[in-house]
Amino acid sequence: MQERALARSHQSVVNFELQEADSLADLLNQRFAPVRIxxxxxxxxxxMSGTYGVVAGIDFSRSAVKGEFKLIPQRHYDGVFFFFPTAGNMVFHQHRDSFASSPTAAVAADGMACRSVDFLSDHTFCGVVIDRPLLTGRLSVLLDRPIVEKPIFQPSIDMGSGGASALRSLVRCITSPEFGPQLNRASLTAERIREALVDLVLETWPNTHSDILHRPPPMIAPQHVKLALDFIHAHAELLPSGTELANLSGVSLRSLQAGFRRFVGVSIGAYQRQIRLERARADLFRNPTASIEIIALRWGFTNAGRFSRYFKAAYGLFPTELLRQKP
Structure with missing residues (x-):
């Protein structure tokens, strides 16, 4: 598997002190999305005071907050917010669920699902925010395939767990007076820190791709699953339904679906899209001057805009960005 480093980018680590809630709203508006407090x-x-750092795609901070307030996003942000409290509480409201952070519970809040956050008491915490395209792009590298089902993280984990403790310790280190300012002058170190944060989150915070990341060498798939896989690979441009593939394989649709989940790790439809995206990506590399619309159609994507969004979700960048990176 060929690995690629995360792209080099500008970084900044600063100490800050905010004296009113509007200042926090302005900061979040500039970096993430408009909010109301x-x-x-x-x-x-x-x-609110502390140390704040940013390397493209990742924000990290160590903060102390006084005051009780509700934060309400006015537009959703496509990223995941990880919080490691040392004092005080926050309650996160997401669609139908709510969950709380505390000195014994770290949380992962989905920026696309968040309805509001209650800051209920004076508190201190370390935090990391990672853009979702960065997470999916890195997963694509680690698994050597496109990511067609976005990673969803367990909302809360025990602060005593090894992963939460390690992440909090790393954020404390990079926001310390001794280490933090050095990142402003050390671009190579900042890249490694960014990569370490992403990999540590993916490997230690339970998510929908954890089993695949830690899975032992693949098991031998049964014959009916292999027949369906062979057909998908041989005819990637076609879009057979799950029922048609099940008929081809001589089993029920339910048996084939269960086989894909157990031996392939994704649904039938997700695997088909994965293979089509892989073929489209290979075409883009072979024919960098070809029309993206034509390549999308060749591999069964009838809408070029939707194809670009699928590609971004799977690889962490748009097809046009991939072509600009190609040497």
Whole structure:
């Protein structure tokens, strides 16, 4: 498997102190998406201070907050927020579920699902925010295939677990007075830190790709699964339904679906899209001047815009960005 390093990028680590909630809203608006902040009590005095760092695709911080308030996103952000509290509590409301952080519970909040966050008491925490394309792009490298089912992280884990402790320790280190300022002058080190944070999150925080990342060498698939796989590989441009593949393999649709989940690790439809994306990517490399629309159609994607979004979700970058990176 050929690995590629995460792209080199500008980095910055600064100390900060905010004296009002509007300043926090401005910061989040500039980096992520517009938010509204509502204090629980009009008399509450808000302050926030600490160390904040950014390397393209990742933000990390060590912060202390005073005041109780609700943070309400006005537009969703395609990233995952990981929090490691040392004092105080936050409650995250996502679609139908709510979960709380505490000094004993670290949380992962999906920026696309978050409805609001309650800051309920004075608290301190370390945090890491990772853009989803960076997560899927790195997964694609580690697994040597496109990612057609986005990683979903377990909302809460025990702060005493090895992964949570390691992540918090790493953030504490890179935001320390001794280490943090050096990142402003050390671009190669910043790249390695960024890669270490992404890999540590993917490997230690339970998510929907954890089993695949830690899976032993693949088991031998039964004959009916192999027949379906062989057909998909030989006719990747076609779009047979699961029922048609099951008939071809001589089993029920339910048996074939179960076989794919157990021996391939994804659904039938997800695997078909994976193979079509792999073939389209290979075509882009072989024919860098070819029309993206024509390549998309060749591999069964009837809408070029949708193809580009699938490609971005699978590889962490758009087809046009891939071509610009090609030497």
């Amino acid at each position: 509502e204090p629980f009590k009009s008399s509450d005095r808000f302050t």
